[in-house]
Amino acid sequence: MAAQGKLRLGVNIDHVATVRNARGGGYPDPLRAARAAQEAGADGITAHLREDRRHITDADIEGLQEVLTVPLNFEMAATEEMQAIALRHKPHAVCIVPEKREERTTEGGLEVAREENRLAHFIAPLREAGSRVSIFIAADQRQIEAANRIGAEVIELHTGAYCDAYAEGHWEEAQKELQKLEEMSKFAHDLGLEVHAGHGLTYDTVSPIAAFPEVQELNIGHFLIGEAIFLGLGPAIAEMRRLMDDARKG
Numbered sequence: 001m002a003a004q005g006k007l008r009l010g011v012n013i014d015h016v017a018t019v020r021n022a023r024g025g026g027y028p029d030p031l032r033a034a035r036a037a038q039e040a041g042a043d044g045i046t047a048h049l050r051e052d053r054r055h056i057t058d059a060d061i062e063g064l065q066e067v068l069t070v071p072l073n074f075e076m077a078a079t080e081e082m083q084a085i086a087l088r089h090k091p092h093a094v095c096i097v098p099e100k101r102e103e104r105t106t107e108g109g110l111e112v113a114r115e116e117n118r119l120a121h122f123i124a125p126l127r128e129a130g131s132r133v134s135i136f137i138a139a140d141q142r143q144i145e146a147a148n149r150i151g152a153e154v155i156e157l158h159t160g161a162y163c164d165a166y167a168e169g170h171w172e173e174a175q176k177e178l179q180k181l182e183e184m185s186k187f188a189h190d191l192g193l194e195v196h197a198g199h200g201l202t203y204d205t206v207s208p209i210a211a212f213p214e215v216q217e218l219n220i221g222h223f224l225i226g227e228a229i230f231l232g233l234g235p236a237i238a239e240m241r242r243l244m245d246d247a248r249k250g
């Protein structure tokens with residue numbers, strides 16, 4: 001299958017807010033980062049309003065809705081509080097993610113299959129409000145089928161297991177994870193779902209994922225914000241864009 005058009009890059013700005021919140025106060029400003037990312041060619045901005053507000057805050061989401069000229073992908077847990085916030089702001093996309101209060105980062109994909117009924121009712125008003133609903137899941141056929149059944153338009157495959165295996169030098173495991181991601185991208189695409197991917201991607205791990213023709217968007221944050229310390233945010237994003245485009249060309 002030929003690569004399907006331009007692969008979109010969503011820049012996740014959560015960890016600009018992490019640095020700001022380390023001291024309180026107003027800088028570095030995630031809205032300024034979002035504007036810089038837009039100028040550097042980001043196709044969208046992703047922000048995760050965690051229940052504990054450890055990085056992005058409610059005011060950040062409000063500000064992003066005001067300043068963005070590219071789509072906002074609003075990541076949130078499937079709670080009533082978050083649903084009310086999403087319904088108030090009506091972002092372009094809502095990505096439902098699993099959350100554990102004590103976790104360091106989003107550890108796995110959402111358990112959709114076991115909560116199908118609840119999640120179907122949960123996402124219905126978000127779709128009616130005009131947001132595209134995406135479900136952040138592991139590369140697991142059962143979960144993809146369930147995401148399709150509940151009426152999600154998009155799935156985002158969690159690339160963390162692949163990236164962790166790669167970072168730890170476990171090449172065979174990384175290859176296995178990559179193969180699962182490839183197979184499940186195809187599987188989801190054949191069901192009619194739009195396929196996104198993200199979590200933990202770096203310059204070293206992005207290319208094989210970007211080469212999957214079914215994947216239409218990558219969401220990348222933590223690495224880019226770290227790299228911005230050395231290169232500046234614009235050049236860090238430009239290099240990611242270059243790697244994605246090269247991988248897409250084959």
Ligand SMILES: CC(=O)[C@@H](O)[C@H](O)COP(=O)(O)O
Pocket residue numbers: 012014047048050075097104105106136198199221
């Ligand atoms: C769902 C996802 O992958 C991102 O939102 C990521 O989780 C943000 O960073 P933290 O997990 O560190 O909050």
Ligand SMILES: NCC(=O)COP(=O)(O)O
Pocket residue numbers: 012046156197198199200201219220221222223
């Ligand atoms: N949904 C994944 C995301 O937005 C970015 O994750 P990360 O690159 O910050 O790990």
